[in-house]
Amino acid sequence: MTSRRPTISDVARAAGVSLGAVSFALNGRPGVAPETRDRILAAAKELGWTPSHRARALAASRALAVGLVIARPPETLGSDPFFTEFIAGIGLALAPLGQSLLLQVEPDRERELAGYRRLAAEGRVDGVFLTDLRVGDPRPALLAEVGLPAVWIGPDCVGSSLPCVAVDDRPGIVAAVAHLVELGHQRIAHVAGPDEFVHGVSRREAWAGALKAAGLPEGPCVRSDFSAQGGADATKVLLDLADPPTAIVYANDLMAIAGMAAAAARGFDVPRDLSITGFDDTEVTGHLQPALTTVHADAYAWGKAAAEQLVAVIDGRETSNADLPPPHLVIRASTAPPRSSPLSHTPNRSTHEPDH
Amino acid sequence: MTSRRPTISDVARAAGVSLGAVSFALNGRPGVAPETRDRILAAAKELGWTPSHRARALAASRALAVGLVIARPPETLGSDPFFTEFIAGIGLALAPLGQSLLLQVEPDRERELAGYRRLAAEGRVDGVFLTDLRVGDPRPALLAEVGLPAVWIGPDCVGSSLPCVAVDDRPGIVAAVAHLVELGHQRIAHVAGPDEFVHGVSRREAWAGALKAAGLPEGPCVRSDFSAQGGADATKVLLDLADPPTAIVYANDLMAIAGMAAAAARGFDVPRDLSITGFDDTEVTGHLQPALTTVHADAYAWGKAAAEQLVAVIDGRETSNADLPPPHLVIRASTAPPRSSPLSHTPNRSTHEPDH
DNA sequence: TTGTACGCGTTATCAT
DNA sequence: ATGATAACGCGTACAA
Numbered sequence: 001m002t003s004r005r006p007t008i009s010d011v012a013r014a015a016g017v018s019l020g021a022v023s024f025a026l027n028g029r030p031g032v033a034p035e036t037r038d039r040i041l042a043a044a045k046e047l048g049w050t051p052s053h054r055a056r057a058l059a060a061s062r063a064l065a066v067g068l069v070i071a072r073p074p075e076t077l078g079s080d081p082f083f084t085e086f087i088a089g090i091g092l093a094l095a096p097l098g099q100s101l102l103l104q105v106e107p108d109r110e111r112e113l114a115g116y117r118r119l120a121a122e123g124r125v126d127g128v129f130l131t132d133l134r135v136g137d138p139r140p141a142l143l144a145e146v147g148l149p150a151v152w153i154g155p156d157c158v159g160s161s162l163p164c165v166a167v168d169d170r171p172g173i174v175a176a177v178a179h180l181v182e183l184g185h186q187r188i189a190h191v192a193g194p195d196e197f198v199h200g201v202s203r204r205e206a207w208a209g210a211l212k213a214a215g216l217p218e219g220p221c222v223r224s225d226f227s228a229q230g231g232a233d234a235t236k237v238l239l240d241l242a243d244p245p246t247a248i249v250y251a252n253d254l255m256a257i258a259g260m261a262a263a264a265a266r267g268f269d270v271p272r273d274l275s276i277t278g279f280d281d282t283e284v285t286g287h288l289q290p291a292l293t294t295v296h297a298d299a300y301a302w303g304k305a306a307a308e309q310l311v312a313v314i315d316g317r318e319t320s321n322a323d324l325p326p327p328h329l330v331i332r333a334s335t336a337p338p339r340s341s342p343l344s345h346t347p348n349r350s351t352h353e354p355d356h
Numbered sequence: 357m358t359s360r361r362p363t364i365s366d367v368a369r370a371a372g373v374s375l376g377a378v379s380f381a382l383n384g385r386p387g388v389a390p391e392t393r394d395r396i397l398a399a400a401k402e403l404g405w406t407p408s409h410r411a412r413a414l415a416a417s418r419a420l421a422v423g424l425v426i427a428r429p430p431e432t433l434g435s436d437p438f439f440t441e442f443i444a445g446i447g448l449a450l451a452p453l454g455q456s457l458l459l460q461v462e463p464d465r466e467r468e469l470a471g472y473r474r475l476a477a478e479g480r481v482d483g484v485f486l487t488d489l490r491v492g493d494p495r496p497a498l499l500a501e502v503g504l505p506a507v508w509i510g511p512d513c514v515g516s517s518l519p520c521v522a523v524d525d526r527p528g529i530v531a532a533v534a535h536l537v538e539l540g541h542q543r544i545a546h547v548a549g550p551d552e553f554v555h556g557v558s559r560r561e562a563w564a565g566a567l568k569a570a571g572l573p574e575g576p577c578v579r580s581d582f583s584a585q586g587g588a589d590a591t592k593v594l595l596d597l598a599d600p601p602t603a604i605v606y607a608n609d610l611m612a613i614a615g616m617a618a619a620a621a622r623g624f625d626v627p628r629d630l631s632i633t634g635f636d637d638t639e640v641t642g643h644l645q646p647a648l649t650t651v652h653a654d655a656y657a658w659g660k661a662a663a664e665q666l667v668a669v670i671d672g673r674e675t676s677n678a679d680l681p682p683p684h685l686v687i688r689a690s691t692a693p694p695r696s697s698p699l700s701h702t703p704n705r706s707t708h709e710p711d712h
Numbered sequence: 713t714t715g716t717a718c719g720c721g722t723t724a725t726c727a728t
Numbered sequence: 729a730t731g732a733t734a735a736c737g738c739g740t741a742c743a744a
Contacts, residue, residue: 005479007720018732023722031730053478054419055720058410058737065458070447084440091426091461095471100480102421103457105447115451122409123361124456228643258643265645284640287584287614289621363738374714379740387713411738414719 006047015043026051065100066090066310067125071112072132080226081253081282082299089303090129097311099126113142120146127314129153129306130162133198151310153302155202163313165306165324169199169279170206172295172327173249176277177210179293179329180247183337185275189245190221191234191255200226203251203279219245224255231255232262239266239274246274246338253278253285253294260292260334271336281330290333297327362403371399382407421456422446422666423481427468428488436582437609437638438655445659446485453667455482469498476502483670485509485662486518489554507666509658511558519669521662521680525555525635526562528651528683529605532633533566535649535685536603539693541631545601546577547590547611556582559607559635575601580611587611588618595622595630602694603631609638609650616648616690627692637686646689653683 008022015022017040025032025040032040057064068090070083091101102125106115116139119125127149130139140162143150150162157164180188190207193200204221211218222237224230231254238245239262250256256278260270268274270290278285278294285292305324312319364378371378373396381388381396388396413420424446426439447457458481462471472495475481483505486495496518499506506518513520536544546563549556560577567574578593580586587606591614594601606612612634616626624630626646634641634650641648661680668675 008722009720019721020723020733021731024731027722033730036730050477052720053480054410054414054417055737056722058414059720059722061410061737063410070444080440084436087459088426088461091459092463095460095462101459101461103443103447103459104451105444105457106451107448121406124409228639232643254640257640261643261645261647283584284610284613287588287617289617291617365738375739376715376741377713380713383740389713392713408738412740414721414737415739415741417719 005052006044006049007052008049010047011040011044011049014047015040061123063124063126064098065102065125066094066307066314067102067104067116067119067128068131069104069106069112069115069119069128071106071109071115073107082280082297085299086131086303086306089300089305090307091303093304093307094311097307099307099311113138116142116148117146120148127151127310129310134196135198135201137198149310149313151306151313153306154198156198163309163319165302165309167297167302167324168202168326169295169297170202170209172279172297172329173203173206174210174213175329176249176279176293176295177207177214179331180249180275180277180335181210181214181216183247183275183335185247185338186216187219187243187245188216188247188249189219189238191231191238191248191250191259192221192223193226193251195223200251207249224251226252226255228254228258231258235259235262236266239263239268246340247276247335248274249277251279253280253282253292256292256294256334257285257288260288260290271334273339275335275338277329277335279327286330286332288334293332293335294330295327296330298325301325361408362400362405363408364405366403367396367400367405370403371396417479419480419482420454421458421481422450422663422670423458423460423475423484424487425460425462425468425471425475425484427462427465427471429463438636438653441655442487442659442662445656445661446663447659449660449663450667453663455663455667469494472498472504473502476504483507483666485666490552491554491557493554505666505669507662507669509662510554512554519665519675521658521665523653523658523680524558524682525651525653526558526565526682528635528653528685529559529562530566530569531685532605532635532649532651533563533570535687536605536631536633536691537566537570537572539603539631539691541603541694542572543575543599543601543603544572545575545594545604547587547594547604547606547615548577548579549582549607551579556607563605580607582608582611584610584614587614591615591618592622595619595624601630602696603633603691605633607635609634609636609641609648612648612650612690613641613644616644616646627690629695631691631694633685633691635683642686642688644690649688649691650686651683652686654681657681 012019012022021032022040025037094101104115106112130150130152133154152160152162152164153167155169157166192204195201208218222234224234256276260276263270263274270276278292281294281296285294309319368375368378377388378396381393450457460471462468486506486508489510508516508518508520509523511525513522548560551557564574578590580590606615612632616632619626619630626632634648637650637652641650665675
């Protein structure tokens, strides 16, 4: 009664041909007469045959899957919208390529490396994504050692020995600073992500560079950790300065939102007394009071590009490093001319962003 | 030069024993003399042998992986913290069980079903998780049809033919209503998720039931969609009522946060004029102005329990439906006695929640 | 303990 | 050109 799933042997028997012929017919390869092919396909359909992924993987010596290793404490994961959208982009791009996404969650850094090792050793995946790149990251060397194809996803492809998807976050930060400068701000601070991460560094450097380009002195910068608590703490530090900034550029939305609340709790009116910008354009940012001016990054598109790049690398196709449309600034209500500015009498903007 | 990875045949040759003996030794099964076993293990180590997942999967007729199919537009995914934490819980629980998590992202409902079908047909996974359960969900029947083990993750295991992890969100909502009643609120509204989802319905029913239990008339309820925009719109509807509520219980944080901003934009002071509660306890909620009173749900623990349950089901072990610690209310600053209440002169709570 | 068939599709070799 | 045959990938399980 346990109706075993049909194999190509069953199909071969039903169609009265050999095993090899079935395989050729099913894979659309030459060497099979058209009518034979039709008969085979009909038999396969009749029997409800579907390819066994397991057998196919073994025969092809390919896993037909790609991996993503996540080594973060779960709390910081949940609050990172980038991540989920990135995964969605990967997943949707993989399906039509016949690949699956294997997710491996590791509790810490040591096991992260072990996780990559395991994926490679077991042959569970044909390639992996490298995200959350760190300065002096040990993973590229590890992957080279175990011979696992990978794509590097980060703000800077220069110096990467790996194929790379450039997700350049710098233009977004530059646009934010330019916007603030245009409003008349002179003391523009930054709440940065950890120096450990390249996107922590690149955003900070973009901020510093934009100030310099505007002919302004470098404002105060507090290294933080991308968390809400970190953003709140950093904000308090900045507001406690003898000469507090009139605007703060945050390295992500979460810190910016927490910073906005921290400033409000100290009696600062945003944006009257303090302008604030975020990064990510989380869904909630457009629905805060005031709505947050932030940088919109298309994590979904990045995931899609990364997936296509990785599969191309695995297939041995030549790939150009994909350059993606840069993030752009979404101006909402958390930025305004500084109090001291001659521009500050401009009418307050609406709380709600225009439809787009 | 292409040093092929070692197989158990290589190990067998090196140790001077048969294939079967190697398999037995490596799997720690009886029938091998201790010294022989040691020799085999030494040889394996020497050669750097690691099991081939592909071969093992084929031989065992098991995928050694479980699947999670996600069928949501990427936007709503990114803003759902529950989801990512849930995945992290699954992933961490799976690793020690030798299982991997296969993530499949589908763009819509039709392809969602096709996605499950494909996972089953290809034998890519040994079982799947069923989340985001809908009323009259077609998936249990589909999975029964294709014979794919599954665990049902939802607020109510009653009526589920599948093994189930009960993630009962109702006590959290009940606690929120009770808290508001205790503060003196009489008109407590609800902004619900879609009736389509069981967790949309269960939260709404919990709210209605808690009001009845408190002897209060059922307040107004607006069906929404768990999105920020939906939360804002629903809030405006409620505030436009002839007799607006003094408190609103939202079915998730995102709607609550947007609702808070919408109320503020209308000149309502939260919590003086309107009390608000959320659901999820997103990281950001503790860092809003005012900080949001919300229900803390341990998505991480739920994921862990679901993973363990699923693997148990796959292994044919008998499982009791796991009942998890219920979510609990985290009282912050967005709730206070209503203006009209005799209690409303109680001192305002601090903006920040106590450490916990 | 050993030998070997098995799981299932892919691909190279060979016969017609 | 068409199709059959067999080896292969790699570990598991059972008979010998």
